Amino acid sequence: MPNPRKPERSVVTTCAYCGVGCGFRAETIGGEIVRMIPWKEGKANHGHACVKGRFAFDYYRAADRVKKPMIRGSITEPWREVSWDAAFAHAASELKRIQAKYGRGSVGAVSSSRCTNEEIFLMQKFARVALRNNNIDNCSRICHSPTQFGLSATLGAGAASQHFDSILQANVILVVGANPTEGHPVFGSLLKRRVREGAKLLVIDPRRTETADSAHCRADVHLALKPGTNVAVLNSLAHVIVTENLHAERFIAERCHPAEFAQWKALVGDPRYAPEVVGPEAGLDPEDIRRAARIYAKGPNSTIYYGLGVTEHSQGSTGVMCLGNLALSVGMLGREGVGVNPLRGQGNVQGGSCLGSWPHMFTGYRFVTDDAVRATFEKDWKLELDPEPGLRLPNMFDAAVAGTFKGIYIQGEDPVQSDPNQNHIVAAMAAMECVIVQDLFLNETAKYAHVFLPGSSSLEKNGTFTNAERRVSMVRKVVEPLAGLEDWQITVRLINAMGYPLHYDHASQVLDEVARLSPAYGGMSFALIEREGSVQWPCGPDAPLGTEVLHTKTFPRGKANFMLTGYVATSERTDERFPLLLTTGRILSQYNVGTQTRRTGNVAWYGEDVLDVHQVDADARGIRDGDLVAITSRYGETQLRARISDKVNPGVCYTTFHFAQSKANAVTSNLSDWATNCPEYKVTAVELAKVPVGKSAAAATPAEVRA
Amino acid sequence: MSAPGKGDAVIHVDVLVAMANQIGDFFAPYPPGQREEGVRNHLRHYWDPRMREALLAHVDATGGAGLHAHVLAAAKLLRAAPAEKSAYAGPPKA
Numbered sequence: 069m070p071n072p073r074k075p076e077r078s079v080v081t082t083c084a085y086c087g088v089g090c091g092f093r094a095e096t097i098g099g100e101i102v103r104m105i106p107w108k109e110g111k112a113n114h115g116h117a118c119v120k121g122r123f124a125f126d127y128y129r130a131a132d133r134v135k136k137p138m139i140r141g142s143i144t145e146p147w148r149e150v151s152w153d154a155a156f157a158h159a160a161s162e163l164k165r166i167q168a169k170y171g172r173g174s175v176g177a178v179s180s181s182r183c184t185n186e187e188i189f190l191m192q193k194f195a196r197v198a199l200r201n202n203n204i205d206n207c208s209r210i211c212h213s214p215t216q217f218g219l220s221a222t223l224g225a226g227a228a229s230q231h232f233d234s235i236l237q238a239n240v241i242l243v244v245g246a247n248p249t250e251g252h253p254v255f256g257s258l259l260k261r262r263v264r265e266g267a268k269l270l271v272i273d274p275r276r277t278e279t280a281d282s283a284h285c286r287a288d289v290h291l292a293l294k295p296g297t298n299v300a301v302l303n304s305l306a307h308v309i310v311t312e313n314l315h316a317e318r319f320i321a322e323r324c325h326p327a328e329f330a331q332w333k334a335l336v337g338d339p340r341y342a343p344e345v346v347g348p349e350a351g352l353d354p355e356d357i358r359r360a361a362r363i364y365a366k367g368p369n370s371t372i373y374y375g376l377g378v379t380e381h382s383q384g385s386t387g388v389m390c391l392g393n394l395a396l397s398v399g400m401l402g403r404e405g406v407g408v409n410p411l412r413g414q415g416n417v418q419g420g421s422c423l424g425s426w427p428h429m430f431t432g433y434r435f436v437t438d439d440a441v442r443a444t445f446e447k448d449w450k451l452e453l454d455p456e457p458g459l460r461l462p463n464m465f466d467a468a469v470a471g472t473f474k475g476i477y478i479q480g481e482d483p484v485q486s487d488p489n490q491n492h493i494v495a496a497m498a499a500m501e502c503v504i505v506q507d508l509f510l511n512e513t514a515k516y517a518h519v520f521l522p523g524s525s526s527l528e529k530n531g532t533f534t535n536a537e538r539r540v541s542m543v544r545k546v547v548e549p550l551a552g553l554e555d556w557q558i559t560v561r562l563i564n565a566m567g568y569p570l571h572y573d574h575a576s577q578v579l580d581e582v583a584r585l586s587p588a589y590g591g592m593s594f595a596l597i598e599r600e601g602s603v604q605w606p607c608g609p610d611a612p613l614g615t616e617v618l619h620t621k622t623f624p625r626g627k628a629n630f631m632l633t634g635y636v637a638t639s640e641r642t643d644e645r646f647p648l649l650l651t652t653g654r655i656l657s658q659y660n661v662g663t664q665t666r667r668t669g670n671v672a673w674y675g676e677d678v679l680d681v682h683q684v685d686a687d688a689r690g691i692r693d694g695d696l697v698a699i700t701s702r703y704g705e706t707q708l709r710a711r712i713s714d715k716v717n718p719g720v721c722y723t724t725f726h727f728a729q730s731k732a733n734a735v736t737s738n739l740s741d742w743a744t745n746c747p748e749y750k751v752t753a754v755e756l757a758k759v760p761v762g763k764s765a766a767a768a769t770p771a772e773v774r775a
Numbered sequence: 776m777s778a779p780g781k782g783d784a785v786i787h788v789d790v791l792v793a794m795a796n797q798i799g800d801f802f803a804p805y806p807p808g809q810r811e812e813g814v815r816n817h818l819r820h821y822w823d824p825r826m827r828e829a830l831l832a833h834v835d836a837t838g839g840a841g842l843h844a845h846v847l848a849a850a851k852l853l854r855a856a857p858a859e860k861s862a863y864a865g866p867p868k869a
Contacts, residue, residue, distance in 0.1 A: 224865075466790055467785050
């Protein structure tokens with residue numbers, strides 16, 4: 069076999085898939101990318117990679133990539149290619165027309181965690197200086213917004229307390245609502261390594277995931293709880309800790325507010341959270357809850373990693389607070405090997421949170437209602453800013469349905485596929501007068517768009533990503549943008565078209581502005597990151613090279629806070645009509661809604677979403693492995709092929725959401741987290757029925773049936 | 776849910792009432808005084824002012840139909856203490 073052709077050029081950059089943020093060398097021949105080689109010096113991945121980052125890069129030159137701006141008068145008309153200038157002029161005049169007719173607050177924007185920090189920062193600047201409102205949100209709204217809220221409330225910082233390598237000092241690893249071996253594979257491998265070295269593994273997840281049970285990784289205790297009972301179970305762990313006196317009295321006295329601890333102890337110590345009460349409700353053996361709590365409390369170093377199985381619930385923020393409370397109660401913060409760590413789904417979810425792309429917060433998690441903070445931005449931007457919070461993304465859709473929200477600029481997101489209760493989202497999109505979509509492809513949302521701005525992939529631009537361990541790494545341009553502009557340049561041009569003068573020669577100048585306005589990023593610059601390889605925030609005068617572990621001496625507010633986390637069951641309940649609970653997740657080879665990975669050879673590993681259903685539930689409905697089944701909820705219906713699986717308990721079924729045809733979100737509800745409106749994707753009451761052969765064209769061609 | 780176009784509210788008021796009650800459910804374990812303050816802080820600093828106005832209009836029109844008692848009290852606090860308290864994260868500062 070011949071040796072691989074030598075590359076003509078090699079560029080070190082950061083993977084844009086999950087929140088691990090692996091470093092890669094992108095190699096090109098003849099101006100095209102031919103290989104992605106894991107970068108040995110990458111501090112997040114140390115030369116490792118997964119099948120997404122390694123192989124799924126071809127999407128950038130897929131045949132259906134859009135390379136010209138397009139506009140149309142209505143969504144029933146065909147698209148018309150126009151110049152960039154014409155597209156910006158049209159978009160700006162439409163937004164201004166709508167604001168003149170319906171008010172300044174009738175339009176908004178949403179940024180993407182697939183875009184760079186610089187692009188996300190410019191999107192919030194677009195809303196604030198061009199729309200002159202705070203109707204700006206980012207896609208972590210629908211995944212990790214409860215992390216920002218819940219960790220800020222308890223620990224004072226809405227981010228992971230540790231760097232990834234910290235896990236190698238852990239004796240106990242508690243994984244809650246996450247499956248890192250598939251969702252965050254490179255970190256998952258690090259976790260498995262530590263388990264092989266002898267660390268105890270505790271998993272709280274409704275499914276027997278790869279993380280809970282695979283060849284090299286088996287949980288010492290797996291709490292396969294009923295979806296929707298997280299807060300009850302986490303409170304029950306706390307119950308064991310406080311009633312068996314396993315808590316860390318000295319840590320609590322020195323680093324927390326003892327009165328708050330007493331208040332919290334009274335709540336979780338109440339008999340209603342005893343394992344013997346919670347266990348039957350959550351489908352768990354009470355003794356397993358006790359064992360897990362004792363192992364976690366004993367440590368000596370216990371660490372928590374969690375994912376969307378915690379956040380995407382009506383009590384998502386409460387669940388995150390439970391984890392903060394737990395770690396505080398046993399003193400598992402402030403050193404290596406411990407901590408509370410969100411595993412971020414997309415490459416730049418942490419950046420999306422940090423960069424002020426929120427309706428209520430500027431960069432660095434500072435409230436827009438804070439006059440002093442707002443004044444620093446007003447001085448820098450030479451403009452008076454809206455002092456009131458704006459609409460969140462789900463509020464924008466609700467307002468569109470109510471007829472008061474009429475225009476949106478969407479960068480790198482596909483809400484029609486990815487947001488919950490698809491019928492509701494479609495009604496909202498159809499009610500708007502100007503939808504501007506900036507993306508690589510005509511995605512599902514583009515069907516409702518009036519302006520299409522062809523974006524650039526992460527291989528075609530310069531900027532930075534912030535990964536799940538707060539690590540800021542370089543994204544470098546490997547090939548020229550296929551449509552001519554980097555995403556940040558598109559946003560700047562639209563801001564200009566709206567009448568606000570703004571110019572940057574290079575993306576590095578945007579990061580300089582972020583640093584100037586945001587203490588946590590205060591020391592960041594392209595020059596520093598180039599020199600160090602990557603830098604973790606906080607980075608500033610006290611930590612010129614960044615910070616690996618947070619909360620070592622004090623918490624951001626001095627002391628940490630115990631929050632009261634009463635369990636409130638979701639209003640999404642099973643009943644006779646909808647007796648099963650559907651939950652959702654991801655698979656190793658595909659990424660999110662699949663816009664990128666579906667356009668690569670990775671479909672060979674996973675070509676369609678399937679529905680995992682337990683034998684007992686399948687038998688009761690006459691469903692066999694491979695049958696096409698109709699899934700019905702209170703909100704809608706879709707069809708998927710069934711796979712009989714013992715990874716789910718009876719009463720629970722599971723699917724992924726990587727393929728648009730699957731319409732997984734046709735059945736999900738519009739219930740959401742109380743604090744952030746993060747959707748409750750993880751719990752939907754459903755019923756299944758076998759689709760009779762011949763009743764659906766689907767049967768022969770599963771991947772096309774459900775379009 | 777109300778029919779689209781009903782009333783002038785930025786978002787249908789029944790959606791807002793449900794959201795406000797959910798916030799109230801979270802703060803319910805806090806002692807009286809703190810629980811209302813927690814809801815007030817949240818509504819004041821996380822909700823678009825049009826959402827707050829729509830909720831208050833509902834309170835004026837119906838006396839707070841559908842709202843939990845402490846959520847109704849919190850909504851009224853929005854008028855009593857509109858903006859002088861700075862936003863904060865963490866437990867309610869009563």
